Amino acid sequence: MNTPSLGIQQFDVIPLSTDTVMLSTASTQWATDICQDIPDGDSQWQTFLRALAVAGAQQWLDAAGLVSTYPKNIAPASEVNLTVGDYRLCVLPMGGLSDDTVRISAAAVGEQAAHLYVLVDVQEEVDQVRVVTGLRHDQLRQLLPDSTAQGYDIPLERFTVTPEQLLLYLNCLDSETILQPTVPDHIGEMVETIAMGVVNAGKWLQGELDTIAEQLAWELLPPLTPAQGFRPVKAEIEDIIEELASQDIAIPQRARGAFKEINMAGFPCRLYALVWPLMTGDIPEWSLFLILGPTPGETLPLGIELTVSDQQEPLSRSALTQETAVTYVYAQVIGYWQEQFVVAIGLPNGPTINLPPFRFEAP
Amino acid sequence: MVDISRYWQMMALTAAGRLQRQDFPDAQRWFQPQFGQSLEAETRSERDCQQTLWTLSQTNGEDAPIAQLCLRCWLSHQIEAVCSQLARQFGETYSFTAADLWPLTLDDDGQIASTYPSLTMQILAKYDPSQSALGTWASRLTKSHPSLNRFFMEQGLYRISPWAILNDTRIPQLPKALPHLSQSELAAASQLLSAYHRVYRSDRLKQRQGRARRCIDPTDEQLQQIVPNEVPNLVFARLHDLADQLRQYRIAVRRRTPLTQSLDSTESGVANLSSPVSDDAEQSQDDFLQRYRTRFITSLDQAIEQTIQTYSVTYQKRKPPQDRVYRQALTLFHCQGLSMGVIAKQLGLTNQVKVTRLLQLKQFRAKVCIYWLTQLKAQVQTDALQHISADRLTEIAQQLDHILLEETDSVMAEAASEAQIPKNRTANSVFSRRLCKTVSAPAI
Numbered sequence: 001m002n003t004p005s006l007g008i009q010q011f012d013v014i015p016l017s018t019d020t021v022m023l024s025t026a027s028t029q030w031a032t033d034i035c036q037d038i039p040d041g042d043s044q045w046q047t048f049l050r051a052l053a054v055a056g057a058q059q060w061l062d063a064a065g066l067v068s069t070y071p072k073n074i075a076p077a078s079e080v081n082l083t084v085g086d087y088r089l090c091v092l093p094m095g096g097l098s099d100d101t102v103r104i105s106a107a108a109v110g111e112q113a114a115h116l117y118v119l120v121d122v123q124e125e126v127d128q129v130r131v132v133t134g135l136r137h138d139q140l141r142q143l144l145p146d147s148t149a150q151g152y153d154i155p156l157e158r159f160t161v162t163p164e165q166l167l168l169y170l171n172c173l174d175s176e177t178i179l180q181p182t183v184p185d186h187i188g189e190m191v192e193t194i195a196m197g198v199v200n201a202g203k204w205l206q207g208e209l210d211t212i213a214e215q216l217a218w219e220l221l222p223p224l225t226p227a228q229g230f231r232p233v234k235a236e237i238e239d240i241i242e243e244l245a246s247q248d249i250a251i252p253q254r255a256r257g258a259f260k261e262i263n264m265a266g267f268p269c270r271l272y273a274l275v276w277p278l279m280t281g282d283i284p285e286w287s288l289f290l291i292l293g294p295t296p297g298e299t300l301p302l303g304i305e306l307t308v309s310d311q312q313e314p315l316s317r318s319a320l321t322q323e324t325a326v327t328y329v330y331a332q333v334i335g336y337w338q339e340q341f342v343v344a345i346g347l348p349n350g351p352t353i354n355l356p357p358f359r360f361e362a363p
Numbered sequence: 364m365v366d367i368s369r370y371w372q373m374m375a376l377t378a379a380g381r382l383q384r385q386d387f388p389d390a391q392r393w394f395q396p397q398f399g400q401s402l403e404a405e406t407r408s409e410r411d412c413q414q415t416l417w418t419l420s421q422t423n424g425e426d427a428p429i430a431q432l433c434l435r436c437w438l439s440h441q442i443e444a445v446c447s448q449l450a451r452q453f454g455e456t457y458s459f460t461a462a463d464l465w466p467l468t469l470d471d472d473g474q475i476a477s478t479y480p481s482l483t484m485q486i487l488a489k490y491d492p493s494q495s496a497l498g499t500w501a502s503r504l505t506k507s508h509p510s511l512n513r514f515f516m517e518q519g520l521y522r523i524s525p526w527a528i529l530n531d532t533r534i535p536q537l538p539k540a541l542p543h544l545s546q547s548e549l550a551a552a553s554q555l556l557s558a559y560h561r562v563y564r565s566d567r568l569k570q571r572q573g574r575a576r577r578c579i580d581p582t583d584e585q586l587q588q589i590v591p592n593e594v595p596n597l598v599f600a601r602l603h604d605l606a607d608q609l610r611q612y613r614i615a616v617r618r619r620t621p622l623t624q625s626l627d628s629t630e631s632g633v634a635n636l637s638s639p640v641s642d643d644a645e646q647s648q649d650d651f652l653q654r655y656r657t658r659f660i661t662s663l664d665q666a667i668e669q670t671i672q673t674y675s676v677t678y679q680k681r682k683p684p685q686d687r688v689y690r691q692a693l694t695l696f697h698c699q700g701l702s703m704g705v706i707a708k709q710l711g712l713t714n715q716v717k718v719t720r721l722l723q724l725k726q727f728r729a730k731v732c733i734y735w736l737t738q739l740k741a742q743v744q745t746d747a748l749q750h751i752s753a754d755r756l757t758e759i760a761q762q763l764d765h766i767l768l769e770e771t772d773s774v775m776a777e778a779a780s781e782a783q784i785p786k787n788r789t790a791n792s793v794f795s796r797r798l799c800k801t802v803s804a805p806a807i
Contacts, residue, residue, distance in 0.1 A: 012614050013453070016519035016716050018723050029573040042533065043565055045658075049531065064726070065673060095531030096523050097540065097609055098616040125527040126516065127575045136753055156620045164729035168760050169753060171733045172740065177752055311542060312615045339542065 014123070019060065019163045023127040027055035034075045046093075047075045053093035053120035054081050056129030064167050079107035080114045086175040090114035093122045093133070101153040104140065109152065113137055115178045116166065119159055134161035136169070137178050142259055158340075198340060201275040201288065202361040204256040213258065216356060221257040221272070236296055237272055240328060249330075251289060252276050261295060262353060264304065264345055268295035271345070275360060278334070285334050286360040293328035300327060303348040308333045308341050315341070337361070365402050365409060370394050373473055374439040376465055382443070385473060390436065393429045413437070413497045417490065428476040434497070435471050435483040441501040442468050442482060457518040458707070458714040467510040482508055484795060489580075493602035503607065509577065519716035523613075525606030526578035529556060530564050532609055540612040552605055555590070559602060562588045659735060659763060660793070666734040667794075667801045678721075685721065690710075690802060692721050698799035728794060732763045767794035 031051035038044040046194055053055060054076045059083060061068045068084045070076065082089040098121075108114050118134040135158060143158060161169075163310040169178070199218065200210045221237060237259070240249050257274035272291040277284060294300040305319040306329045316331040333341050340357040371391035372384040398415075401407035419430035443461075446468060450461035471481040480488075486504050488499060505511070512522055532540070534553050544552060561583050567578070581602070586595035589602075671693070678685035688710055695706045696718075703715035703722075712718055736759075751759075769792060 012513065012610055012617075013522045015519040016521070016720060018720050018726065020720070025573050028571075028575065032568070032571050032573060041560055041565060044568065045530065045560070046533070048568065063677065064730075096528045096613070097532040097536060098620070099536060099539075100614045100616045100620060122531075123521060123523065123527075124531065125524060125575055125577050126521055128521065138753060156616075162725075164725055165760070167726070167729055167758065168733055168736075172736045173751070173753055173756050198507060311539070 017130055019132070020128055020130045021056045021060045021063075023052060023056055023129060024059060027059060028052065030072065030092065031055055034072075035116050038075060038264050046095075049093040049122045049124060050076050050078065050081070050091065052122050052124060052127075053129055054091045056083055056122070057089070057091045057118055057120055057131060060129075060131050060163075061170075066167070066170055075266050077107070078103075078105040078189060081113055084170050087116065087170055088112070088114045088175075090117045092117055092119050095122055096124070096251055096297065100156045102156055102159065103151050103153055105151045109137075111286075115175050115177065116161070116169065117159070118166065119156075131163050132164070133159040133163070134166045135159045135260045136161060165179055198357050198359050200357045200361050201258075202286070204258055204275055205254075205277070207256070209258065212356065216260065218258040218260045218273075221259060221274075224251070224253055224257075236293070237291070240272075242295065243326075244330070255287075255289070262345065264347065264353065265299070267304075268298045269293070269300060269304070269345070270295045271343070271355075273343075273358065275358075277360075279335075284337055286337060287332065287334045288360075289329055289330065289332045289360055290343060291330045292345060300329075301347060304329065305346045305348070307344045307346070309344070310335065310339060310341060335360075365405070367394075367399050367402050369437050369440045370398070370433040371436055373471060374443040374469055375471065375473060376469055380462070380466065382465055382469075387432060387436065387473070388428070389475075390429060390432050393426070394433050395607060405723040410496055414492055417487070417492060417497065420487065420625070430477055431487065434487060435477075435481075438483040438486055438497075438501050439469060439471060441498055442505050445502055445505045453518075453520065456704075456715065458513075458704070462688070464511065464514070467514055468508060489596055489599055491594075491600040494597070494604060497515065500600075503603065509579070512577065515623075518714060523610075525603055525610070526563065528606045528609050528613065529559055530567065530578070532556065540609055555601060555605060558589045560710065593793060655739070656766065658739075662738070663793075663797050664801055666709060666731045666738075667798050669734050670730045671798075671802060673730070674723070674727070678777045689721055692718055693798065693802045695723060697795040698803060700795075727792060728764055728767050729768065730750045730758050730762070731794075735763070736760070768792050 012109045029093045031048060034051050035044050035048040038047055046218045054070050058070065066084055068082055068089070070082045076082075076091070078090075078092075080088040080090050082091050090104070092102055092104065094102070098336070102117075102119060104117060115137050117137075117140065119132045119134065121130040121132050123129065135154065139158070139160070140152075140154070143152075143154060199213045199216065203210045203213070204220060207220065207223075210216055220233070224241070225238070237257070244251065251274055255274045255276040257272055259270055262269045262271055270293050272293070274289040274291075275286060277286050280283070288308070290306060292300070292304070292306045300320055302320055302322060305317065307314050308331045309315055310333075315333050318329045318331050320329050335341065337360055340359045342357045343355045345355075347355045368384075368391075368490070371387045371394055372383060373384040373387065377383055385705055398407065398412050402409065402412055413434065416430045416434050420427050420434060443465070446461045446464040449464060450459065454460055468482050470479075471483045472479045477484065482505065486497075486501050489504070490500055494500075495503075506522070509523060512524070515522060537544075537553055537556070538549060541549065541552060559581075563581055566585065581589070581599065583595040586598040587593075590598045671690075674689060675686040678689045691704055691710055695701045695709060696703070701709070703718040706718045707713065707715050711716070712721075736756075
């Protein structure tokens with residue numbers, strides 16, 4: 001007998017939160033009217049959602065004692081669309097299909113840049129919106145690569161400003177300090193780990209690194225040599241592969257790899273990534289094998305954890321425990337060619353570094 | 364072991380609103396010899412049995428009404444199970460029981476060849492066996508049942524409809540949201556979605572006169588426009604299925620992002636979204652707070668008083684005015700340390716969500732900090748504070764919040780335990796103590 005199973009996530013309800021705004025009739029009427037003349041169906045609907053978000057953000061600010069304005073005679077665009085005193089805000093609507101990235105248009109970053117990007121969850125069906133989180137312009141700057149794209153897809157987790165902090169800034173912070181911040185001294189590490197690009201590991205099979213991988217300081221490993229091959233100086237990775245082979249964990253000769261130095265809370269680590277294509281039945285797949293070890297001459301901190309996830313959830317996880325004698329941890333995932341994997345390295349009760357995702361485009 | 368009596372016993376409500384298994388002897392006499400034995404011997408699967416019943420019910424044959432009744436009986440059990448699980452999951456927090464859900468969903472009149480559009484009848488009417496198992500379909504439609512969703516909305520719980528998900532999904536989002544689909548499946552899904560957008564979305568915008576209504580199921584006419592030359596039920600099932608897959612993506616995203624805010628975090632008043640002050644930051648020589656901590660504490664009453672005033676004025680404007688209820692809720696929470704659920708009962712509010720939204724704990728503390736910082740800025744004309752960086756300001760605000768949430772000294776703590784203040788509550792914090800004193804003072 002199969003009774004329907006029903007987790008909280010499966011039922012998918014949104015409780016009213018303290019930052020949920022019930023849109024006024026004036027707000028919804030304006031949003032409906034302002035987008036009537038936009039012809040193209042898709043952009044009309046997106047504008048409609050944006051209008052609800054802007055009107056809702058104003059109501060939320062108003063309730064918190066802040067006066068905000070937006071032009072009533074034009075439909076809000078994906079640029080600065082709300083102002084509070086000196087502050088320029090870019091309200092970003094999130095519709096019913098929640099997404100884990102948020103598109104910020106180039107117009108909202110350029111000359112008339114917004115000080116704050118405010119993410120608003122729009123529940124069109126019930127005339128409700130919720131101010132979820134925000135991103136400051138200076139934070140965005142730290143994320144952006146030096147390119148002039150039409151827009152930037154920013155991972156949602158980069159939005160770290162809470163609604164309360166938004167109020168704090170709007171009340172107490174000189175807006176200029178957001179546009180011209182003094183550069184903090186620790187940004188180098190952060191910029192490196194920003195998930196802005198995707199590394200195409202398929203290139204490695206041709207003995208090449210793509211631009212993203214190069215920017216992220218990945219270095220190609222030489223092709224694997226047969227285990228019996230005599231070499232005066234063996235690379236450390238070959239020792240590890242041999243050791244794995246002795247445990248019946250085989251990495252095929254056709255695999256190619258790259259490595260990268262990572263500083264994990266002061267511990268110099270080295271992450272190896274090996275890829276190879278494979279066929280399961282008729283389906284072409286790829287395998288990503290990751291090995292996290294110390295930079296030669298160093299030791300890996302106890303408890304360090306290596307996690308590989310797909311878009312949904314962690315697939316493979318391993319941590320360095322006291323019990324084992326090995327000095328490294330490894331994880332392996334297999335996926336279809338179009339699947340991407342994200343690697344995270346973390347310390348218990350400590351920081352986590354998320355690396356840009358890997359994909360595999362066949363050579 | 365299959366409980367075959369479910370095919371002739373219907374979960375139904377008595378006039379007094381009690382749930383009971385209503386027997387249909389005719390259905391039993393008809394069902395038992397044809398299906399009962401093979402089901403019990405497991406030589407026939409339930410799915411197969413249901414398929415046969417459904418096919419029979421679609422004919423004009425004389426067995427059609429009785430076959431349908433058997434399915435309606437079975438479905439009533441499925442519906443009841445969904446209700447029980449919802450009550451287990453949300454009932455306590457949102458103050459309802461399964462018994463509140465039964466009248467909304469178990470509305471089958473038990474008539475053979477019934478014409479009343481009960482939930483069971485709707486489930487069968489829209490069912491397409493080529494798309495899913497009946498159990499899955501039943502659970503899907505029960506969860507989307509309008510009257511159930513209306514009830515949840517009144518409790519402060521919103522469940523997005525499949526149609527609203529489809530409305531808000533852009534075609535370019537599909538490959539990422541549905542990575543398991545093949546190229547051709549993806550192309551089909553894109554085609555279906557954009558056809559749906561053209562019809563349903565533009566109708567909705569045209570009909571939306573200011574206020575929104577919950578999205579209703581597309582009409583047969585709309586379904587025909589979306590995919591001409593196709594059975595409406597099949598189009599309906601395909602759209603429902605697409606929405607369901609997108610919902611899975613939505614759920615996965617919401618689970619790992621700040622889009623989902625748990626109610627617990629707001630209740631305990633601990634700002635879970637703001638990153639906690641790191642040890643480093645606390646240990647670092649902080650001239651600012653060294654210098655101003657005492658001043659912050661001593662001027663706290665003023666800041667609290669001001670903030671209560673601001674909220675009171677806002678709540679006074681509500682219809683009906685809420686300022687008195689607000690003051691009472693403040694007292695009950697901060698002075699008596701009652702839980703949100705208990706406060707809701709005492710003040711006659713629907714449930715604890717209403718109290719949470721009334722008290723605005725996090726925002727209240729933020730406003731206290733903002734008030735104090737604004738005062739300070741006006742008083743000390745130092746460059747340091749005028750051109751403070753965003754990061755530094757955030758850090759200071761977090762430290763102030765930290766001070767507010769700090770436990771009071773041990774004497775106070777003992778007093779608190781005498782007052783039976785539950786553990787892990789903020790009622791024992793510096794903030795709560797001061798707020799309680801302020802709100803109890805006759806001046807306000």
